Amino acid sequence: MKNIIKKISVLGLCIGITINMNGITYASVLDAITNEPDFTEVQVQENKNTEEVNNTTTENKDAAVSTLNSTAKSSSFSDISNHWAKNWIEEAVKLGFVSGYEDGTFKPDRTVTRAEFSKLLNSALHTENKADLTFTDVKKADWFYAEVQKSVASGFFSGYENNTFKPNNPIKREEVAKPMFTNKDDSEVKKPVQRKTTKVGRNDPCPCGSGKKYKNCCGKNA
Numbered sequence: 737m738k739n740i741i742k743k744i745s746v747l748g749l750c751i752g753i754t755i756n757m758n759g760i761t762y763a764s765v766l767d768a769i770t771n772e773p774d775f776t777e778v779q780v781q782e783n784k785n786t787e788e789v790n791n792t793t794t795e796n797k798d799a800a801v802s803t804l805n806s807t808a809k810s811s812s813f814s815d816i817s818n819h820w821a822k823n824w825i826e827e828a829v830k831l832g833f834v835s836g837y838e839d840g841t842f843k844p845d846r847t848v849t850r851a852e853f854s855k856l857l858n859s860a861l862h863t864e865n866k867a868d869l870t871f872t873d874v875k876k877a878d879w880f881y882a883e884v885q886k887s888v889a890s891g892f893f894s895g896y897e898n899n900t901f902k903p904n905n906p907i908k909r910e911e912v913a914k915p916m917f918t919n920k921d922d923s924e925v926k927k928p929v930q931r932k933t934t935k936v937g938r939n940d941p942c943p944c945g946s947g948k949k950y951k952n953c954c955g956k957n958a
Contacts, residue, residue, distance in 0.1 A: 813836050813840060815842060815844065819844050834856060849904050849907065851878075851883060851884065854884055854886070854893060855883040857892055858887060864886070866886055867886075867889035869884060869885055869888065870899060892914060937950065939951060
C-alpha cells in the first residue's frame, strides 16, 4: 500500500509541477502516463496503522488530481492562489519536494528542466543510489550533480549519444512518463510461468491421443 501511495504522489507531482512544459498541457501529460483520457481524484488518508486509497471518478477531464489532507497548511506563494495545480504545489512544498523563490513566488508555469525534474523525483522517491557520471556537461560543482547521479542510477534518465546529459533542457513528455514504469518493486514484476512436464517414454501412449505408442507415432523421429 505504501508503494501505491508513493506512486500516486509522484504521478500527481509529475502532472502538477511540469505544467505547460514545452507547450505540453495537463491532458497530454496525463495521457502519456496513464494512456487514459480521464483520471480519478485520489483521496489519501493516513494514520499510524493504516493507509487507504479511495478512488472516485471525476466528471471534469481537466480537473487537477489532488491529495486531500485536512492538516495541510496553505503556502504563501503570491502566484498560485487561482492556479489549477495549487493543491499539488502546496502538497509538494509541504513534503519538501520543491520550494519557491525569494520573492515569494513559485512560478508554476515556468518550464521545468531535466535537472530540476531529477531533484523532484529523487526527493519524492527517496532515491539514494548514485551512478558514476562521465557526462561532459555535468560537473561536480553543479548543484544538480548528485541529483543526476541518483536519477541515472535509478534508471529515470540517461544521457545522449554525444556523452551529454543536457541538464538545462526542458523536460519532455516521454521523460515524465518513464519514471512511472521504472520504479517498481520486485513483487510487482510478473515472473514467467514454468510448466511442469513429464518425459514421455518410447513405449508410452502418444500424447497426441492417437492411441499408438509414442515410438510409433510422434516419437518416430525423436
